Amino acid sequence: MDISRRDFLAAVTTTAGAATFVSALPRRQPDFAGEMSIQGVIDLILRDLPTDPIPETVDTVKIGDTRQSVSGIAVTFLATSAVIEAAAAQGANLIITHEPTFYNHLDETDWLKNNPVYDAKVSLIERHGVVVWRLHDHLHRTQQDDITHGVLRTLGWEAFASPEDNYLCKIPKSSLADLADFLKHRLGAQAVRTIGDPEMPCTGIGVLMGAWGGRRQIEYLSRADVDVVICGEAREWETTEYVRDANEHGMAKGLIVVGHALSEEPGMAWFSEWLRPRVPGVDVVHIPAGDPFRVV
Ligand SMILES: [Zn+2]
Known part of the structure; x- marks a missing residue:
């Protein structure tokens, strides 16, 4: 059963609240101001x-x-x-x-x-x-890809991340439209762009922030355990057209483009x-x- 957007947000918010970010403590505590180059x-x-x-x-x-x-x-x-x-x-x-x-x-x-x-x-x-x-x-x-780690923290998705793959998340089932809306608000975007059926159920998410290039984005989209790829940017004649073709051949795949800077x-x-x-x-x-x- 699809979860509502509110449940989805509640789930990820809880996850974010429970998340811990313990960095190793610095080895020394001098005051560096004015003395370190x-x-x-x-x-x-x-x-x-x-x-x-x-x-x-x-x-x-x-x-x-x-x-x-x-x-x-x-x-x-x-x-x-x-x-x-x-x-x-x-x-x-x-x-x-x-x-x-x-x-x-x-x-x-x-x-x-x-x-x-x-x-x-x-x-x-x-x-x-x-x-x-x-x-x-x-x-x-x-090892964790610090950029992706920071993104997952902002999304509250750390608990959803695959232990084997930094870039793969299994989220509670959401429609593509709700997922896009969630990303828009969490990342502070005026708009995000999507390709795919807005009602398609999404659980397997490739979190490929930045600009990975068409082949690597399409590699993720080709996997059976990936419904949607979220990216910073995609060449409009590569990944975007792959997703359009996939859907025209009856394969439900989604792409959400959030913009490189915000991603x-x-x-x-x-x-x-x-x-x-x-x-x-x-x-x-x-x-x-x-x-x-x-x-x-
Ligand atoms: Zn980057």
């Missing part, structure tokens, strides 16, 4: 995150002088110009961003020479003397809480980048 903070994070070293990584300093003392840390999904302004206004000189600063995965900037938007953003960063450091690969490669911001919120006790005396703020789109 930004490079020291970066080194500390890379040391304490339970990830094997990643030789080829995008988790590099994008701009700024890391030898300066850290005055405050802002954590965000993406260092937008508005986030940079807000971080500086709150006294932060280190911005930890999950996604790129300069509009491509490797933050290559050769192609942006004399680009007015790039120039304006660099000027803004230099004016405030902030350092932008990306933290992407190391968060996704922890991963809860992971960075979780990370800011992980970081705070490790840098005593330094303010760590989470500044959501927000949804870049406006729905009309």
Whole structure:
């Protein structure tokens, strides 16, 4: 029997309330304000995150002088110009961003020479003397995938997660429409987009936040134990058309697209809480980048 949306919300809320997030306590408790360099903070994070070293990584300093003392840390999904302004206004000189600063995965900037938007953003960063450091690969490669862990916490779905697969949840039966509505409200979206029969029953959920690419999204959608994939973004001529074809061939599959920023911001919120006790005396703020789109 389908559960009502209210029961569904109650179930996940209870689960969220019972959830525990016990990080290992920091090993020492000095006051780091004014005495630790930004490079020291970066080194500390890379040391304490339970990830094997990643030789080829995008988790590099994008701009700024890391030898300066850290005055405050802002954590965000993406260092937008508005986030940079807000971080500086709150006294932060280190911005930890999950996604790129300069509009491509490797933050290559050769192609942006004399680009007015790039120039304006660099000027803004230099004016405030902030350092932008990306933290992407190391968060996704922890055993629990810290980004997904933060999302499951926000959704109250930790108890529903498969012990074998970080990205698979078995939730109480819900219609696709109710599930979409739930995600919209939990993630603070103006709208989410769905493909599939709104009344289709959903229990097996692939929680593939961010942009996994068509093949990996379709791999999950092809599994018998996956009814729906939730993603940040999907190429509209790949995954979305696979789901449309599946339904036209009588296979009930659903896709819910929530937007990349909203899909991963809860992971960075979780990370800011992980970081705070490790840098005593330094303010760590989470500044959501927000949804870049406006729905009309
Ligand atoms: Zn990510």
